[in-house]
Amino acid sequence: MKQYLDLIRRILDEGSDRPDRTGTGTRAVFGHQMRFDLSEGFPLVTTKKLHVRSIFIELLWFLRGDTNVKWLHDHKVSIWDEWADKNGDLGPVYGKQWRDWVTADGRHIDQIADLIATIKRDPNSRRQLVSAWNPGDLPDMKLAPCHCLFQTAVIDGKLHLQLYQRSCDVFLGVPFNIASYALLLMLIAHQCDLEPGSFVWTGGDVHLYSNHLDQARLQLMREPYPLPRLVIKRKPDSIDGYEYEDFELVGYEAHPHIKGAVAI
Ligand SMILES: Nc1nc(=O)c2c([nH]1)NC[C@@H]1CN(c3ccc(C(=O)N[C@@H](CCC(=O)O)C(=O)O)cc3)CN21
Numbered sequence: 001m002k003q004y005l006d007l008i009r010r011i012l013d014e015g016s017d018r019p020d021r022t023g024t025g026t027r028a029v030f031g032h033q034m035r036f037d038l039s040e041g042f043p044l045v046t047t048k049k050l051h052v053r054s055i056f057i058e059l060l061w062f063l064r065g066d067t068n069v070k071w072l073h074d075h076k077v078s079i080w081d082e083w084a085d086k087n088g089d090l091g092p093v094y095g096k097q098w099r100d101w102v103t104a105d106g107r108h109i110d111q112i113a114d115l116i117a118t119i120k121r122d123p124n125s126r127r128q129l130v131s132a133w134n135p136g137d138l139p140d141m142k143l144a145p146c147h148c149l150f151q152t153a154v155i156d157g158k159l160h161l162q163l164y165q166r167s168c169d170v171f172l173g174v175p176f177n178i179a180s181y182a183l184l185l186m187l188i189a190h191q192c193d194l195e196p197g198s199f200v201w202t203g204g205d206v207h208l209y210s211n212h213l214d215q216a217r218l219q220l221m222r223e224p225y226p227l228p229r230l231v232i233k234r235k236p237d238s239i240d241g242y243e244y245e246d247f248e249l250v251g252y253e254a255h256p257h258i259k260g261a262v263a264i
């Protein structure tokens with residue numbers, strides 16, 4: 001994952017030291033883009049071992065339209081615990097906006113089902129977008145959406161997807177976000193009988209927290225491994241039918257895990 005290591009290098013070389021909401025402090029650049037051609041492999045960081053199960057389960061949880069951490073707990077994933085209230089609720093975060101956006105006049109919009117229907121009906125449409133950024137709901141969300149908007153495009157039988165991530169924790173969050181959207185791209189392509197094309201990651205405030213700088217530098221000293229492949233073993237009737245067991249990661253070789261505290 002040269003693209004990821006180049007990003008770390010750019011922040012270390014060119015970034016500005018900036019205070020932030022969590023009080024941790026960051027080194028940050030504004031605006032960055034990475035491109036991943038999925039035919040070259042599944043974009044998983046190899047310079048530290050990633051907890052892939054957490055990533056895949058979290059995406060299935062978004063697709064369920066779920067916004068309570070209980071289902072994550074049932075699948076032994078705890079990455080959202082710090083933000084949940086005492087009932088496990090996160091407010092109307094990603095799952096709600098993706099699957100059940102409520103309009104001012106009371107309509108309920110399933111943006112994911114609509115996206116897939118649009119791709120199938122009108123692959124040349126330039127309106128293939130899903131937004132989690134619902135300004136009216138922001139006050140009720142425990143954390144404002146970071147990966148807030150994505151767009152797809154069908155070109156020569158391939159599905160491409162671009163994400164806009166407004167705020168990017170490069171050591172902890174970004175490796176998760178890249179893998180999550182690469183999987184989402186593959187699932188949508190699978191449902192639409194298209195080949196996976198490129199995943200384009202676009203970041204807004206792209207930062208390394210000050211307590212992640214050593215962990216980031218350590219990764220620059222490690223030689224990346226070739227990318228693994230992801231095999232989807234079954235095609236359910238809809239995007240709602242996928243289960244964790246349908247995904248088989250082949251050939252994921254990585255350097256040892258590196259710990260880092262999450263900024264809350
Ligand atoms: N500061 C911050 N960074 C984030 O990346 C982030 C947030 N906050 N808040 C909401 C979600 C939660 N996400 C998280 C939260 C924790 C980890 C984390 O601790 N990852 C560990 C492994 C933990 C595990 O899989 O059980 C890691 O080493 O990658 C990753 C993403 C991504 N998001």
Ligand SMILES: O=c1ccn([C@H]2C[C@H](O)[C@@H](COP(=O)(O)O)O2)c(=O)[nH]1
Pocket residue numbers: 021022143144146147167168169170172173174177263
């Ligand atoms: O999927 C995610 C979710 C969150 N993050 C990071 C980005 C920031 O470091 C924090 C959010 O803080 P804000 O003050 O709301 O920007 O979480 C991420 O990288 N990926």
